[in-house]
Structure formats: C-alpha cells, structure tokens
Amino acid sequence: MSATAPSSVRQFSVPQERRLVTELPGPRSRALQERRVQSVSRGAGTLANIYMDHGAGAILVDVDGNQLIDLGCGIGVTTVGHADPAVAEAVSEQVRKLTHTLFTVTPYENYVKVAEKLAQITPGDFEKHSVLVNSGAEAVENAAKIARRFTGRRAIVVLDHAFHGRTNMTMAMTYRPWPEREGMGPFPGEIYSVPISYPFRDGLSGEEAAERTIDYIETHVGPRDVAAFFAEPIQGDGGIIIPAPGYFQRIVEYCRENGIVFVADEIQAGIARTGAWYSIEHHDAVPDLVTTAKGIAGGLPLAAVTGRAEIMDAVQPGGVGGTFGGNPVSTAAALAVLDLVEREDLIGEAKRVERALVERIGGWVDKYDIVGDVRGKGAMFGVELVQPGTKKPNPKALKHVISTAVANGVIALDAGSWDSVLRLLPSVLISEALIDDAASVLEQAIESAPSGDDAEEPPTPQS
Template sequence: MPEHAAHGGPGLPQERRVVTEIPGPRSRDLQERKGAAVARGVGTTLPVYIVAAGGGVLVDVDGNSLIDFGSGIAVTTVGNSAPQVVTAVAAQAAAFTHTCFMVTPYDGYIRVAEALNRLTPGSHDKRTVLFNSGAEAVENAVKIARSHTRKQAVVAFDHAYHGRTNLTMALTAKNMPYKSGFGPLAPEVYRAPLSYPFRDGGLDGATAARRAIDVIEKQVGSENLAALVIEPIQGEGGFIVPASGFVQALVDWCHANDVVFVADEVQTGFARTGEMFAVDHEGVVPDLIVTAKGIAGGLPLAAVTGRADIMDAPHAGGLGGTYGGNPLACAAALAVLETIEAEGLVDRARAIGKTMVERLTAIQTKDSRLGEVRGRGAMVAVELVRPSTTEPDAELTRTIAAAAHSRGLVVLTCGTHGNVLRFLPPLSMPDHLLSEGLDVLEQIFEEHP
C-alpha cells in the first residue's frame, strides 16, 4: 500500500511521541479542574487534554503525540484540521455565523440538502432536514414516520444505540450508562432480535430476519408500527455486522406493511465503511437515512434524508430548531464531501480496513481470546472472550485499552458486554502510524497473556 499523505495543523509531526506518563501533569491538573467545574455525569475515556490534532495524531498539553484510532467516535473521518474544512469554516465565519434558517435562510443549508439528496442511496425524489446531533435526527426521523403513517409504535433492535434523549434512550438497548435512573422512558418502543453471527449460531440473514419479524408481528403488529429503526452496522453495540440478507429482508417486510424503514447511519456514514453509506454494502435503499458524526468534520450537524412523500408529511413548522443547519456546520459539511471525493477516501477506508483486519486476524491466530475480528472499511472491532470460548471478557478489554492509552494509542471500547475493542482511525491516517498502532496492540496482547 503506498504511503498515504496526511494533513493536519501546519508542521504537525505524524509521529507517536510519549514524553510524560499518560495522562501527564498538565492533563491531570485540567482533570482536577474538570471535576470541580463539569457535571460528573460527563465521563472521559482518556483524560489527556488536546491542543492540536491532524492527520493521524492528537497532541496533548504535555507534549505527548498520540495515534488516534478513535476519530472522536467516528466524527473526524476526514481528519482533524482537514484543509478544505478549515478554509470553508473560516470564510463562513467571516461572513456570518448564524441567522437561524427558520427566520432568514441561506444557501449553505440548501446546498447540503441537495448534496445529501444526491449522495444517499436511491434515485427517487428526496428531501432533507438538518439538525444538530445524531440523537436529535433519529428522534425527528421517528416524528416524520409517525406523521406519514399515522401510526405510533417503533421497533429497534437488541444491542442498539440511538442516543441520549428520552425517545432515543428508549430505542437504545444498553441500560448502563445510557438509561439507568433516567426513566420513565418514551412509550410505544419495542425491541426485536438482531442478526449477530458470532453469537447466534451462524444463523443466516433470512432466518434471522424471519425471527425478528415474528417477534414484531406477535408483539407489535404491523398495523400499529410506524417505523423500524436499525444501524446497518451497530456502533456502541459492538460493531456487529448482520448476516447477509438480514437488512434486505427487513426492508422488504417494511415495504409490504406500510412501515418506514429508517437506517441510522450516524456512525457508519460518509465513507467510514468503505462505501459512502453502510447500506450500500447490502444494496438497500432506506425510506429515511439518518446521518451525523462524520458529516461536518467535527462541527455539530445531523440530517434526516428520505423519500419526498414521507419527509413532506409533517406540517409546516413541525420540523426545525434554532441551530439546525448552522451556516458554519453547513460550510464544513460541503468541504467534507469535497474532501472525500478529492482524496479518494472511500477507497482509503477500504485500504485501512484491509490492513487492520489482516493484522488483527494474524494476532487472532495466535491468541484465542480474540473471539472475532469484524467490521467494514475503517470501522473494525475485536470481540474479546475467555480463551477458546464465547464468554465475554470485559476485564481483558479494559486492560488492553488502558495499556494502549498508556503507550500513546487512543482506542475505544464498546459492546453490550463491554468486551469489544473498536477502531475508527481517521481516513487521513498515514500508513506508518496505522502500522505502528497495530504493532503496539500486538505487543500489548503478547504482554498480557
């Protein structure tokens, strides 16, 4: 694989550099200030405080340079400080920062909507509405589906994560830390079993879909169901890739039963999986597609895009928000889309994924605690288990992640059982840092038998 050119802040060296213990003294000081100033409910995976970032590195206040295998949870997909994004945001900030699109609109919002209508799957007539966060967009997708169908129930899936608002907490499967103590949750939300090949005996996609549909028909009834909401590859749930045919069978059932199929592509969208959207791997065309995270290079933006007749169901004034489609975020989003195309980042995601899967699979052949290596593109995970079993090993997962952090490698964990290491490197990650990060992981597994 040829060395991939990395961009970042001017002169930012693309190297792992550990000059203090991690976190270092200045980061520890800031962490003490956080404890005194910030609500304790806001957790921190790795309390190093960042002053610069770009390409494949994060530089902290102590001068440490960390390899970034997290991308701010899939947000900085095109890289931190991507040149086109920086230029576009600076130019927009100099013109104006806000007017509220619902009061006095501007063309940036329209241009983003036009781009999403063009790029999302399907050639049908589409409409888009912009919001601030993935959770807000998911919630509005449900609102739109209910308005269109005049039905109320919503189905989500085992291991799902859809957000932290009241409705999206209800859609989310995992209790801690997302739901515990925050009820009562929104009503008319139901759950169906997912296709999880590693844990459901290798059930094929069609059979797994039939199992899910049986639950839906018995417990909800299609006559009551407004929407089925699913992540094509689950994020927080463990980067679970459903068996082939599972998603398509659900789409077919939805279309036969006047149910809106909503693809939550908040974490999977915008080249992350080696296609522009994860449903493209399945050849699926959602009725509504929800996007956020990687859409705007780190600025808050989210969208719901879908079939015009569904999207236009809510009455005028029924959708919107003060900051939705902020002009700075819209400028960033347009620059992100330009960067993905100009730098061939869909192909880059495939190349990163190929390297990661090959290296992690090689480790797996020597270590039976790596139960499964899975994912698509630059969205890769390893599910860790007790040796030669499928029993989840959350303690090992925490140990490996902590060791990586101490050596200047940012990794994230996930999974219903807390036993999955997930890797989301920015697509600006240079090859030598990708390889070095994988070397670090391999060494850590060897040192923690």
C-alpha cells in the first residue's frame, strides 16, 4: 500500500467518517440495554452500552445508525479492520466445507498451514512448533504447562502491571486485583511478580531496570526453581508500558544463563499491530515461546503457542489441545489475515499510523497539564493522565475523557494499574482524517476533564 491514508486506495462498505444521528446511546441501544440487564450477568460489564450492528475498516455502526470511530478494535482484535471482505469470504467458504472435526481426532490442513506460517513469522532462526487453542488466556496457561514440563521446575515469573488473562491460573499471573481477581481466589501458588522497566515512573535505563528485576528473582524466588519468565514486550492493559532499550536483551540473556524459558506474551501487541509481526522485535530479543491471539483471526476465536521445537515437543501426546482449538473456520480466517498483512503491507500501515499519532497527539504532554506521557508503537498508544505538576495517576480524568469521547462517537479504552492511561488500539487501516477527528474529540474531553487535585493518594508504584 502507499503511504497515503488507506481510505484513498481501498473501498469500504461503510464511509470512513464519524456520523451521529441520535444521542449516544440511542433509543434502540437503550431498549437493548433494558433487555440485557434482565438476561446477562452484570459481571460481563461493558465500557459503553452502545449496541453495534455492523462495521467496516475503522468505523462501527450502531443499531441506531450512528457511525463511531473505533480506537479499541475489541481490545486489539480487528487490526485488519472490521468485516474485512477477504476474511469474510474465507470464513464463508470454509463454513460450507467443514466446521469441525477436532484436530486431535481427525486433523485437517488449515491447522498445519497456520502452524507453518507461525514458524515463519515468529522471531528466531530455529525449528519451531505450535499448538492452537481458543483464547489468549488459554495460550498463556498452555505455555506455562509446556515450560514446566520441559524444565521440570514449578515457579512462574511475571512482571508488575501485567495482564495475562482471566482463567484461574492467568488471574494469578495478572497484576492488579480489581476488577479481575477480587473475590475469585484462591489462586495457584508459585507465581511471582517482579518489577518491570517503566521509564515514565522509574527513570532507570533498561540495563538498570533489568538488574533490579534479576535481583528480585535472585532474592525472592531463586532462578533454579523458575520454569518460565512471562513478559508482554509492550504491556497493553498495564498501560502501554514499553520497557527501556536493553531491558529485554538482558532479561533474555539471564534466562538463557539459568535455563529459564522466556515467553513473549504477544496476545495484544502481536500480528502487525506495532509495526512488526511481534512487539518483541522492537527490543532486539528472541523469545523461546510466543503466545498469539486477538489479531490473528480478524475477530474469530483463535490463539497459539509457538516456540522452540524441543520445548514444545517436551509435552506427551494429549498433554495439550482442546475441543475447539484450531477450529477449521477460525484457522481459515487466520490464514486470510496473515495473507492480508503481507499482501497489503499492513506492517507498513501500522508504521504510518504511528507517524500520524505522534504528529497529532505527541505534543499533548506540553499542551495539557494532566497529560504526563504519550507513548506507543504502531497502532498501540497510551496517554498517561496525571494530577497537574506530578506523576500521581488521575483516574477521575480518564473516566471523564472516555465517557465524553464515547458520547461523541469515539470508542477509546482505559488501561493502567491505576486506571489512568487512555489506550488507543485502532485498526492499522485507520485514515489520517479519522485520527485527526478522533484526536479533536479527545482533546475537547481532556480540556474539560477534572484536574484530580482532590483525589486520594494512589498506592506507591512498585516500579
């Protein structure tokens, strides 16, 4: 694709523009919300009670006909845009042929083709094998099982501010207690959270932060007991935290020295979102295992664990897998997505989005006293909101910004251990015009946000 906005070279079934015809939520959404509270668990909470009907590219259309700019992509899933025609056609064709047999009973080619492609695109010049599962949390849990089986060790190390999922084990690997973990225990033991490199808050170089992490492992866990070190190379739910240069190089070196399996959790940042196939590539480090999910299948449920063949093959036959893992339809969607990334240079498109975002919102730190930091890679950005003149988190401001943006037709996400980071995960096909329009809405929300001076003192960050 050219360096110009994708809307100038691609036709979408929905005009790529924000358009409001009712207040938000509209009457039909409000009616659906009334039905929802009568039948859906309140535990399945939503950011915005606006019910969607269809979408294309970076635009969602609700049941009232409003067109909203989607800066969330279902938390990083629809990287290639909503309802991409090539993905839809691949799914439709596969549904007509075969919907399910279960790969571990009677296998099929799609599963093998996805595994072959993952071996090509994941970092590392060595033989790799994969197992396909349903979700990111399931991929993480299987990676932990595989690492424990390979090493014969029990301990799992994770990073502060991490999010690894909502199963019982992955909740134990997730950093903050609210809302995911509160009241859900007991959780599995032998999971240890260690300090991350958080440049905005700790001021350390990558090497200094890595030594702090290593010291914690040495003094609190003991490396001989550690099976795996799990890390999101760019943390998503944690607040788009990008460790300083050199951090992961030293961590991977330490893992190699001590027989620890290094796992890159790429569930949110992988598959071209950050301007590379996988975000660990920005850190010039090679993981032993990689977990993939979200963006791999354009909205259909699919995830994977990919890594060194000798590690992946340490598990006995039947030790990993599941009924719907690597389903024929989901794998067909994944093959279409992976083809799109290469055929239309969506890695290049993610870099274009990064340039546009930096140009449009990169100056917010100087422009607004509640913006402490703007950071990101590709189509994955975070805006950390603070109380003026400090680095104290400002969750009140974030709540205001998101609710104001939603009311004006822009879907953005929250993030951060203190709910103080505005998270932007648009499709890599979003145009500069939509970025500009969305940024204007967000600016108006920031300008009217409370300073948060009267907020209670937040907990002291552990890193």
